[in-house]
Amino acid sequence: MKFASTLQRRIGIAALGCSALSLIAVPLASAQTVHATKTKVVKPDFAFYAGKTVTLITGGAAGASNDLAALIVAPLMASYLHCKINVIDMPAGATVPAADAIAASAPDGLTFGQAGPLGYILSQDIGVNTINFPIRTQEWLGGFSPPLYLVATTPNSGVKTFIQYLRATGGGLKLLELSGGGQLNIEILNSVFHQHATIVKGYINGTSLQTGFLRGDGNGSVINAPMTAPFVATGQVTGLALTQPYVKGMVNYDQMSKLPIMSDYFVKHPVKGKSAKNALSLLNLYNSAGNQDFFAPAGTPPQLVAALAAAYRSAVHQNGAQAALIAAGVPNGYRTAAQITTVLNKMIKVGKQIAPYLGG
Numbered sequence: 001m002k003f004a005s006t007l008q009r010r011i012g013i014a015a016l017g018c019s020a021l022s023l024i025a026v027p028l029a030s031a032q033t034v035h036a037t038k039t040k041v042v043k044p045d046f047a048f049y050a051g052k053t054v055t056l057i058t059g060g061a062a063g064a065s066n067d068l069a070a071l072i073v074a075p076l077m078a079s080y081l082h083c084k085i086n087v088i089d090m091p092a093g094a095t096v097p098a099a100d101a102i103a104a105s106a107p108d109g110l111t112f113g114q115a116g117p118l119g120y121i122l123s124q125d126i127g128v129n130t131i132n133f134p135i136r137t138q139e140w141l142g143g144f145s146p147p148l149y150l151v152a153t154t155p156n157s158g159v160k161t162f163i164q165y166l167r168a169t170g171g172g173l174k175l176l177e178l179s180g181g182g183q184l185n186i187e188i189l190n191s192v193f194h195q196h197a198t199i200v201k202g203y204i205n206g207t208s209l210q211t212g213f214l215r216g217d218g219n220g221s222v223i224n225a226p227m228t229a230p231f232v233a234t235g236q237v238t239g240l241a242l243t244q245p246y247v248k249g250m251v252n253y254d255q256m257s258k259l260p261i262m263s264d265y266f267v268k269h270p271v272k273g274k275s276a277k278n279a280l281s282l283l284n285l286y287n288s289a290g291n292q293d294f295f296a297p298a299g300t301p302p303q304l305v306a307a308l309a310a311a312y313r314s315a316v317h318q319n320g321a322q323a324a325l326i327a328a329g330v331p332n333g334y335r336t337a338a339q340i341t342t343v344l345n346k347m348i349k350v351g352k353q354i355a356p357y358l359g360g
Contacts, residue, residue, distance in 0.1 A: 057113030059098030109304030
């Protein structure tokens, strides 16, 4: 089965790279296994930061998960480094402008930021040049769990269950779409199951998407789950499925935690066709691997990268920070180089298999 042309044009998921830990991605045409290269241990230069002002760039509107995560982590990192950290939001276009701003910043150790390596992979690998963020050369500091998305409809859509959503055809669904994880879920599900849904674009961030959804711009979306949970509780939104398990401590846990998990559903109800299976496998990797990571610009001195990374680890391991991150919808604050390398290799393998169906 060949994917719909909308997916071919708009989705560029191929490979991910994180050079701070020497994770080097390769084009799909010559995809190989990636190994975490052994690097010399660098002593952090904490003294450099004492009394200085550092800038943390993050994408997303005020109050969105990216912004909340940055506001939780920044003061703890500042305390650890004995410096001041200013958080700058770049809301337009989700995290794309933030990624570009990180890449363009001076590598002096005084700027770092939050971008989505799994959401903004170098799509040049499949011939789609959409973002100027050379992830392969950026200095990785650490990352959160992936944003938790909700497959949702409005009560007037007539779609009340996930199976009804997958079976919806004939243009009955009008789905609101924002670039990133929600887009990937919408596009792959729409293509694999031939929903023929109408896609409404043009939203600049999660907050504007949610506002449009609630005012009736469409009747469905794949949207930030914790942000939307209060409206599920009031009946303004119908929750159909989650991209990963809801975590205790998140908004409206009792109701939201009972919703089905997409990956569990597809285990019980496998799809037919190699390309469809590969697409859903890639979607599952994306939903479970995460795309909220912190980077310093390429060329930042190793001793300063080490200091920033140590401060980040200290911040996210604090109990108060963990509880606050869960409430914001971004739990489990830190991953390792080995975990990212494993995910990368899986994505390269699956991406190579579905590459013929993309970018055509």
